Amino acid sequence: MMNFGHYGGGYGMRGRGYRNNIDDDQTPSHYDSQIIKRMIKYFIPYRYLIIVSILAMFFYTGVTIATPWWIGKIIEKHINSSSAEGFPVALLILIVLGIMHFIGNYAYIRVIARISTKVLLSIRINLFKHMHKLSQSFFDQNEVGRLISRLVHDIEQLREFLSIFVITLGDLISLFGILTIMFIMNVQLALLSIITIPIWIIIITLWQRHARKAFYRTRVTTANVNAQLNENISGIRLIQSLNREKPNARMFGNTNYSNLESHLTATRFQAALMPGVEILNSISISLIIFIGGLTILNGNTNFTIGELIAFLLYTYRLYEPIRQLSMQYGFLQRAMVAGQRVFKILDTDPKIEFRKTNSHFIYSKGDIEFKNVNFHYTNTDLVLTDINLQIKHGETIAIVGPTGGGKTSLVSVLTRLYDVTSGEITIDGKNIKTFSQQDIAKNITMIPQDPFIFSNTILENIRYGKTDATQEEVEKVCKLIGIHNFILKLPSGYNHFIQEGGVSLSVGERQLICLARALITNSNIVILDEATSNIDSSTEESISHTLNQIFSKKTVIIIAHRLSTAKNADKINVIENSKITETGTHDTLIKQKGTYYNLWENKAKSTER
Ligand SMILES: Nc1ncnc2c1ncn2[C@@H]1O[C@H](COP(=O)(O)OP(=O)(O)OP(=O)(O)O)[C@@H](O)[C@H]1O
Ligand SMILES: [Mg+2]
Structure with missing residues (x-):
């Protein structure tokens, strides 16, 4: 049986003065627990793979923590005490640790990619099926280009979100592991290394407020570009015959320009984050060298040069997850917005009943x-x-x-x-x-x-x-x-x-x-x-x-x-x-x-x- 008029030609040209479409919502909040909950449902079928990825993550985190400690030990035992005995073996162990680090990380990322790609696939199929059930009035009010933008870009963003979400989880676990070992080694120095974190939290909170709007703008303007592209391609014959190339190019230029501006603004926000972490990291490192160095110079035998070096390496590692988390923040933000939009379509009521009814309307007579x-x-x-x-x-x-x-x-x-x-x-x-x-x-x-x-x-x-x-x-x-x-x-x-x-x-x-x-x-x-x-x-x-x-x-x-x-x-x-x-x-x-x-x-x- 045919589907009806909604396949009509020139469908990209719809759109009336009014619109109640899926873009008209306010700037979405940066964190929406509903989205996380709904995403989790999609993950349930892959629970065994998730267990594998978590194991890989723990392995990787363990190696991440062990490496600086081992370097500290080598320096302490072989350099500081000028002993060559067992030095090659110690170095070999260091190389093995490096290889294990690679294997853990590789396995983790591969499994995560596998899960997120599969989840992405089922969300996209669900969305596609759901769109077929939606009423004509939904399509009257949502331009085709915008919907395609949902199906392609938003889902792609969601996939990124999934990967980032789990990678972030890995980062958080290694952050926790590093902090634990630092506190075990030396409480005073550990405190010094995290002294800048509260400052960082304040900066991030202030930053978020402005950045959220900027990221939202990028989504809206990208959808506008797609909508206009779709209309111009499906109406190309008419556009050419009416000699509309120039005005349309001008209009498209404007839309593109606001898209460019919104991206530049968003990039400005994102670019400021990384160097911010670097500055705070340098402050922590300097403090540790200063205080740790003084302790050693004062002849305190509880703290050795090897431990100081291990500590410095930990501080670097500590800021790595923080840097990652900050960097991913932009992605996470965009993905949240994408998730909200995708679920908004999935939540759109088909209005006209699509489910099977109890009636047995198998073959009508035609009255x-x-x-x-x-x-x-x-x-x-x-x-x-x-x-x-x-x-x-x-x-x-x-x-x-x-x-x-x-x-x-x-x-x-x-x-x-x-x-x-x-x-x-x-x-x-x-x-x-x-x-x-x-x-x-x-x-x-x-x-x-x-x-x-x-x-x-x-x-x-x-x-x-x-x-x-x-x-x-x-x-x-x-x-x-x-x-x-x-x-x-x-x-x-x-x-x-x-x-x-x-x-x-x-x-x-x-x-x-x-x-x-x-x-x-x-x-x-x-x-x-x-x-x-x-x-x-x-x-x-x-x-x-x-x-x-x-x-x-x-x-x-x-x-x-x-x-x-x-x-x-x-x-x-x-x-x-x-x-x-x-x-x-x-x-x-x-x-x-x-x-x-x-x-x-x-x-x-x-x-x-
Ligand atoms: N999807 C829509 N949303 C809002 N108004 C619509 C929509 N489709 C049609 N209309 C309006 O409803 C009215 C009737 O339209 P309809 O398509 O039924 O006319 P028609 O008799 O089939 O015309 P034609 O002979 O041109 O095919 C028109 O005023 C039209 O503008
Ligand atoms: Mg008609």
Whole structure:
């Protein structure tokens, strides 16, 4: 079964004056425990790998702590006491420690990368699935480029977040280990080495306040760039034909410029951090050399030169995790924002019920009724007002009327792309709100107003909604509507690959392919929204006989501007300004001398008929 109008061409161009999209939130907080909790759920399947990574981390931390201690010992035993005995072995042990450090670190990072990539994959798949369930109004309000930005960049940021989160955890553990051993060795010097940490915490807290906004700006401006890129690429033909290259380039330049500025601001914040740590580190080191040196010079035998050197090395190591934590802070910040956005989409209510309902709507007969239906889109006036309409199964009705009258909206609510604001629609006597959208999609075939071609072969495009259709079935349908020969003339026939949007085909050809795609599904209700509007009158005439035959036992709703298409319907409804104003057969409506009559007369004058 086809999916409906939301695949319409030019979809990137949507977007109205109002918007309630996923970017409109305030600057998010830098830490959100909800996000961490939700992320943890994604990690649960990999708990064994996580245990492996934690073991690797402890190993690595142990080696990190042992190395300076061993260097201190070597200096003490061999240099300070001028003893060469066992010196080569001691050095060899140092090299082995280095190798072990490498192995621990390598194993840890590899396992973490494995876990985070897998978690990333499942989040992205979830997001993709969820997006398919979201209502049309969500897509009306969120530009395609922005959504792609969510699916690509935000998830990438989340992956970074995952790696950083665990690496940070490793850093914290080694920080803790280093501090412990320092306090065991010499409490006074250990205090000296951490004396600058409170200063650092104050600086970081102040820094955060400003940096958070800067990082948030980078996300928003990047999404803007993507949204604009998407619109410009999908609308390129129109842009070129309207000679809009220069103004668009100017607009894109501006958007890019604010993106650049926001990144530069964020970088300014990030760049200040590292040197800050260096300064504080130097202060600690100087203090330790000064006090430790004095202690040794004063002949205190409790503290040796080897221990002083080990201490200095520890102080360097101590600042390494701090430097890492500060450096990662920017990433962590961005990732939090990304996480908030991703989960915000995952939390968006599909609005239109997607889950399987209890009803057994397997195969509908095709009786449709609209009872006092009113409908408006988000923030618009009513586009359907008090619609009452009965369509018996097997009937063909036509809907005609001026542009913007509400014809497409009428079938959009019937297919539950949107839900009615009030009143009800029934199929076979049951309110369609008790059916899932999937159930409805199984029973209604719709050919949307803007024919959409997927980037795939002709064959796959036609059997898009019924993947088990055979090549013979596809060819049969194509012969019926007269495009078989056209398809055979294409370089690879039915296997000819069409680029996204089908720009290499004429609009009429695209419509015929959409028609074939609809005909191959075998539902009892068929909706044709201007489905043959771009097909020339004589081709339309020649396929109308076939269509009448196929449709004779089905409930068919034809929306048409071209009145010759509508003329033979069992009933014609005129929709104007959101209301049904006339109903009847062609002959009765002509006699009424109302809107239909006028439309018909105008057509007659323009020799359309
Ligand atoms: N997604 C949307 N969000 C908000 N308003 C919409 C949306 N789609 C349509 N409208 C508005 O609803 C009204 C009816 O539109 P609809 O597409 O039903 O008209 P139509 O009769 O099918 O017109 P046409 O003959 O041009 O296809 C129009 O005023 C239109 O601007
Ligand atoms: Mg329409």
